[in-house]
Amino acid sequence: MAFYIDRKPFPEIYTLTFGLIIFCLSSSLTYDRTFQHESSPEEMKSSCNSGFIQELPINQENLEILFIPSNLNESRSILDLQNTTLNQSNKATYNSNALNAAYPYFPLVYSGFGIDHMNINLVNLATTGLMVGDEIGVFDGNSCVGSAVIEEKNIIESSLSIPASANESTEAKPNGYIEGHKITLKTYRAGIVYILYFQPVNNSTDIFSRGSSLFALIDFSRSEQQTTPEGTEEIKIYPNPFSVNLRIEISLPQGQKLNCEIFDISGKLIKTLYKAISEGQQLLIWDGKNNLKHQVTPGIYFCRVNQTITKIIYLNH
Secondary structure: OOOOOOOOHHHHHHHHHHHHHHHHHHHHHHHHHHOOOOOOHHHHHHHHHHOOOOOOOOOHHHHHHHOOOOOOOOOOOHHHHHHHOHHHHHHOOOOHHHHHHHOOOOOOOOOOOOOOOEEEEEEOHHHOOOOOOOEEEEEEOOEEEEEEEOOHHHHHHOEEEEEEOEOOOOOOOOOOEOOOOEOEEEEEEOOEEEEOOEEEEOOOOOEOOOOOEEEEEEOHHHOEEOOOOOOOOEEEEEOOOEOOOEEEEEEEEEEEEEEEEEEEOOOOEEEEEEEEEEEEEEEEEEOOEOOOOOEOOOEEEEEEEOOEEEEEEEOOO
């Protein structure tokens, strides 16, 4: 029995096989260019087929990336909090210009808009030696009856107008200027209070008078640093940092206006604890809530008692 073998199909088989080899090599090269990985294409293909991506080796650097605490908790130490709020703390230094832009350093002796204003106009401001961020206070004795912070536009316009409010109180302690009293001007700059030297111009005088105006030319180079304290209150604030209640003990030797307020790091008023005339011992407590009775977030805040500013740290409890 004879067998006949047809050899014609073999060339087609060779061509098909060669084409398949070329296709596989081409796919392998494309795979390598697309995925720059240290593993071989076979290992990567195995990993993809298994349904997961190969995990990175665990080391300290990876742990720092993966473990990011979502919030503060009781296990956090004070040092942890200070490290977490490092950027805030750098911004929270006693930079007087930043704080002045947020709220006044000199507390006014009156509330509201005041009455029978006298306009205190600082002229030729660009030549006085005053700077952007300086706060100017208008005083009748120890009572601040008007204040304003110098802005860039005031330097450009070379003028600043400050309304001062007259006294309307029938009590022993006035809540505004008293006609006939001498005007004193002060400025607060970088934690220091200066008594400003000025000259009245345009036929104005340095005496308080209802509805009138003072035009003052200041020479900061001749001004004197104030050496006597602005207030005579004794203040104790503790514990600091705190997590439940902050105690603020204030001792006033005589009846005077007392303002105690909490501000956040941007200078925004958070809580008013006390704003009235007080005398003797005063104990105030802040429970970490704002004026809307909402709990504030942990971080750095400022407690201002009249003109004394203290940095405080609030922790979770």
